[in-house]
Amino acid sequence: EIVMTQSPATLSVSPGERATLSCRASQSVTNNLAWYQQKPGQAPRLLIYGASTRATGIPARFSGSGSGTEFTLTISSLQSEDFALYYCQHYDNWLAWTFGQGTKVEIK
Amino acid sequence: EVQLVESGGGLVQPGGSLRLSCAASGFTFSNYWMHWVRQAPGKGLVWVSRINSDGSSTSHADSVRGRFTISRDNAKNTLYLQMNSVRAEDTAVYYCARADAVVAPAAIGYWGQGTLVTVSS
Numbered sequence: 001e002i003v004m005t006q007s008p009a010t011l012s013v014s015p016g017e018r019a020t021l022s023c024r025a026s027q028s029v030t031n032n033l034a035w036y037q038q039k040p041g042q043a044p045r046l047l048i049y050g051a052s053t054r055a056t057g058i059p060a061r062f063s064g065s066g067s068g069t070e071f072t073l074t075i076s077s078l079q080s081e082d083f084a085l086y087y088c089q090h091y092d093n094w095l096a097w098t099f100g101q102g103t104k105v106e107i108k
Numbered sequence: 109e110v111q112l113v114e115s116g117g118g119l120v121q122p123g124g125s126l127r128l129s130c131a132a133s134g135f136t137f138s139n140y141w142m143h144w145v146r147q148a149p150g151k152g153l154v155w156v157s158r159i160n161s162d163g164s165s166t167s168h169a170d171s172v173r174g175r176f177t178i179s180r181d182n183a184k185n186t187l188y189l190q191m192n193s194v195r196a197e198d199t200a201v202y203y204c205a206r207a208d209a210v211v212a213p214a215a216i217g218y219w220g221q222g223t224l225v226t227v228s229s
Contacts, residue, residue, distance in 0.1 A: 097169075099152060
């Protein structure tokens with residue numbers, strides 16, 4: 001299985017500031033990388049797929065970048081509703097899929 | 109509206125078996141890959157299994173391979189997860205999930221609300 005490693009584990013950010021989350025794959029996943037947001041008591045929500053394409057209805061302040069083994073999720077100006085857990089995940093047709101361990105974005 | 113409704117969770121003894129079901133509606137079920145994802149209390153997301161649109165190809169996480177089996181009945185718009193030889197570490201909320209797009213591979217775009225499985229004697 002490909003191992004996905006996210007950093008940092010916790011990110012403390014003030015509202016209105018930029019947040020940068022990282023995700024590293026143990027081997028290349030090309031651009032088959034997704035980001036999800038999860039709030040307490042809720043199912044996850046797809047934010048980004050294809051490493052950089054926003055899912056339907058996702059605000060433009062969310063952006064993704066990277067390819068191969070290094071990926072970044074950027075939230076340009078944090079809103080109150082953005083404080084949550086964020087997971088990266090690789091996906092493909094053949095291998096077992098895996099999630100990163102998550103990054104918690106909390107209010108500073 | 110896409111709806112995924114899980115059922116079948118509950119308390120099961122270690123070494124026992126359980127079958128989860130997921131009733132799908134609001135889309136053409138037979139066109140999409142489907143997944144099971146679990147989340148232990150207070151822990152992160154763990155992908156469990158996936159099945160392609162016609163059921164001819166499946167994949168499982170190392171942690172459940174040989175014990176869990178994903179399957180689907182496209183005539184009934186239902187996804188299943190047969191869980192055998194369960195362990196305490198299988199305790200989690202199990203989410204049924206659908207691919208975001210028909211063309212594979214695709215990220216997970218829709219999630220059910222989950223069903224809790226507790227493995228305990």
